[in-house]
Amino acid sequence: MxxxxxxxxxxxxxxxxxxxxxxxxxxxxxxxxxxxxxxxxxxxxxxxxxxxxxxxxxxSRDGLIAAIIERHQPALESRRTELLADHEAAGAPDSVAALVAILVRPMFDVPYAGGSTHYARFLEQARAHPAVTGPNLHEKRWAATRVLVARLYRAMPDLTPAQRRYRLQGMTTVMFALLADYERQDLPTAAERDDARDSIIAMIVGLLTEPVDHGTVRASGSKPPGIS
Missing domain, CATH: 1.10.10 (Arc Repressor Mutant, subunit A)
Known part of the structure; x- marks a missing residue:
């Protein structure tokens, strides 16, 4: 039957x-x-x-978006705390590269271990939402991120305070875009994934550390290539 x-x-x-x-x-x-x-x-x-x-x-919609963030945040912060402890135990200097790696590397693994498939692309889409761009870093649940952001600020002494704040704000937008692109690619081999991860971290470091050369764009009223 x-x-x-x-x-x-x-x-x-x-x-x-x-x-x-x-x-x-x-x-x-x-x-x-x-x-x-x-x-x-x-x-x-x-x-x-x-x-x-x-x-x-x-x-509400806001409640759902905040809950999606909260679903991953404890595990992400826990991993950042572990990496920060290893960094301090090694006596390594607080270079921008080291701090960015601690901040970003958990994003490549932690959400997906929890069953997610689209978290980076979700962040890219929802990045203007207060739950994504405006968390209160003084809350205990953001302890590792707060420490890393404060140390990144101090690790850029060649920039003015305004430049440092602007770049740290821009870092979030760029980081979400790069992570979303990485997620879309679904690279097939470990070597390709490692290379892409290292490149993403290097690009974020460059964003934070590249000195400002006002003369390049302003001299004689010139404009950057490609801008008419």
């Missing part, structure tokens, strides 16, 4: 499994379609028949 075909198992809207499915679906859907994607589409992507499932668990 033929066995009846069953549809996908759907977690009840009030179950912990449903919450986790919505987090993963929200991350993926926002990464692919932007932060303004309809919340009912996220619920459908999570296998929820109730279109209000996102509101049930997170209250």
């Amino acid at each position: 033929a066995t009846a075909r069953r549809g996908p198992i759907v977690a009840p809207v009030n179950s912990p499994d449903a919450r986790e499915l919505i987090l993963l679906a929200g991350e993926r859907t926002i990464a692919e379609r932007g932060p303004d994607v309809a919340l009912r589409d996220i619920a459908v992507a999570a296998g929820q028949r109730n279109n209000s499932a996102v509101h049930y668990h997170f209250g």
